[in-house]
Amino acid sequence: MSVRTVAIDSLGAKGDGIATSPDGPLFVPFSLPGETVGVAVNGAVGTLMSIAKASPERQEPPCRHFGPDGVNGTCGGCTLQHAADPLYHMFKRQLVIDALASKGIQTEVAPLIPAAPGERRRVVLTARRTEKALLLGYNQMSSHHLVHIEECPIASPGIVGRLDAIRRIALALASNAEPFRITVLEVESGLDLSVDGVAKLDNPRRRRAVEAVLALRGISRLSVGGEVIVEPIKPIVRFGTVPVTPPPGSFTQATRKAEAAMAELVLDALGKAKRVADLFSGSGTFALRIAARARVHAVESDEKALKALDAAARSTQGLKPVTVERRDLFRRPLMTSELKPFDALVFDPPRAGAEAQMAELARSSVKTVVAVSCNPLTLARDLALLIAGGYRLKSVTPIDQFLWSAHVEAVAVLEK
Numbered sequence: 139m140s141v142r143t144v145a146i147d148s149l150g151a152k153g154d155g156i157a158t159s160p161d162g163p164l165f166v167p168f169s170l171p172g173e174t175v176g177v178a179v180n181g182a183v184g185t186l187m188s189i190a191k192a193s194p195e196r197q198e199p200p201c202r203h204f205g206p207d208g209v210n211g212t213c214g215g216c217t218l219q220h221a222a223d224p225l226y227h228m229f230k231r232q233l234v235i236d237a238l239a240s241k242g243i244q245t246e247v248a249p250l251i252p253a254a255p256g257e258r259r260r261v262v263l264t265a266r267r268t269e270k271a272l273l274l275g276y277n278q279m280s281s282h283h284l285v286h287i288e289e290c291p292i293a294s295p296g297i298v299g300r301l302d303a304i305r306r307i308a309l310a311l312a313s314n315a316e317p318f319r320i321t322v323l324e325v326e327s328g329l330d331l332s333v334d335g336v337a338k339l340d341n342p343r344r345r346r347a348v349e350a351v352l353a354l355r356g357i358s359r360l361s362v363g364g365e366v367i368v369e370p371i372k373p374i375v376r377f378g379t380v381p382v383t384p385p386p387g388s389f390t391q392a393t394r395k396a397e398a399a400m401a402e403l404v405l406d407a408l409g410k411a412k413r414v415a416d417l418f419s420g421s422g423t424f425a426l427r428i429a430a431r432a433r434v435h436a437v438e439s440d441e442k443a444l445k446a447l448d449a450a451a452r453s454t455q456g457l458k459p460v461t462v463e464r465r466d467l468f469r470r471p472l473m474t475s476e477l478k479p480f481d482a483l484v485f486d487p488p489r490a491g492a493e494a495q496m497a498e499l500a501r502s503s504v505k506t507v508v509a510v511s512c513n514p515l516t517l518a519r520d521l522a523l524l525i526a527g528g529y530r531l532k533s534v535t536p537i538d539q540f541l542w543s544a545h546v547e548a549v550a551v552l553e554k
């Protein structure tokens with residue numbers, strides 16, 4: 139390992155500063171373009187040691203656990219708290235522009251819809267019992283070291299205010315020093331906790347966990363490995379006006395604000411469409427909103443998510459007909475002939491995108507297509523396939539849902 143002084147030229151796709159060196163790019167986490175920094179070099183990565191010249195766009199990180207000097211080590215939950223908003227917003231929008239350009243798509247990209255602190259209603263924490271305490275937090279960047287957190291400025295006050303309660307429940311569940319995951323979702327009646335990776339529950343630990351939940355206020359449900367252990371109050375989230383009980387640990391958009399922004403873009407684009415397909419529908423984030431005005435066919439591989447969607451649609455008055463189909467859209471995309479009945483289609487795939495589905499959709503006559511994506515690279519690939527099939531890209535809007543990370547969502551609208 140050598141120590142060097144380097145000049146940072148740009149930000150990489152993961153939010154690291156990049157210095158050009160004779161040996162190729164050097165990635166320096168927590169540095170910014172225009173800075174001169176001292177780094178300990180190990181291969182292509184430089185560990186920030188000192189800042190000789192700081193960027194005017196450097197800001198004081200809001201969280202004490204952030205950065206190379208975090209009090210308990212660097213929490214890996216955030217990577218960009220040191221970048222002031224104008225630079226940070228430009229970085230996120232540029233991720234989408236660059237991804238599209240890499241597939242030859244030159245288009246106007248709308249301004250970023252920003253995120254703010256305290257908005258995350260869903261976080262995934264790691265817990266681990268030590269001899270002295272129960273640690274609860276996030277893993278250190280690129281490591282299994284767990285950083286115990288006392289605060290988390292990205293998470294909602296409803297989550298941060300109950301970190302102690304989550305610790306008590308985790309302590310009741312822990313049987314050894316192995317780390318386990320707790321997916322925390324803030325629902326209308328408190329927190330929905332879904333635990334994975336904990337050793338099989340014996341009766342004493344199960345009883346202690348139930349007692350801990352019942353003794354605490356504001357825990358709506360506790361599940362372990364998908365099994366509901368105790369549910370003092372049925373967890374409810376609302377997609378538009380439709381109440382839904384999501385399956386334990388299932389996909390839910392991480393902030394209400396980003397979800398509402400995406401849904402508004404989707405509904406605007408659908409206009410007066412009468413028959414809509416919602417692919418990768420989850421528990422109905424878009425389908426149940428669309429059903430207020432159009433018939434919807436929701437397709438998804440997760441059976442429990444589809445059941446939640448179906449139950450919500452059946453028990454809500456005034457919706458247009460909603461049909462559901464369990465299907466692996468990577469292996470069995472909807473064929474061009476099956477797409478015929480629809481005048482509009484929404485797809486919101488996982489990070490891998492929806493390449494197999496694009497081949498069929500590109501050949502279809504569906505008039506309006508809305509792509510919702512959490513990965514600009516696969517979005518660009520999928521859009522390029524649709525454009526090659528005769529679709530015209532009308533708009534692309536980047537949305538920040540994961541504050542101070544290098545993740546960005548986008549909604550793209552196409553027409554044929």
Ligand SMILES: C[S@@+](CC[C@H](N)C(=O)[O-])C[C@H]1O[C@@H](n2cnc3c(N)ncnc32)[C@H](O)[C@@H]1O
Pocket residue numbers: 389390391418419420421422423424437438439440443465466467468469486487488512
């Ligand atoms: C990004 S989430 C979007 C869910 C929903 N649209 C929402 O906003 O809540 C992607 C969804 O795709 C589903 N999925 C993943 N792989 C799939 C596949 N091969 N076929 C169908 N659905 C899949 C996941 O279960 C998940 O619900």
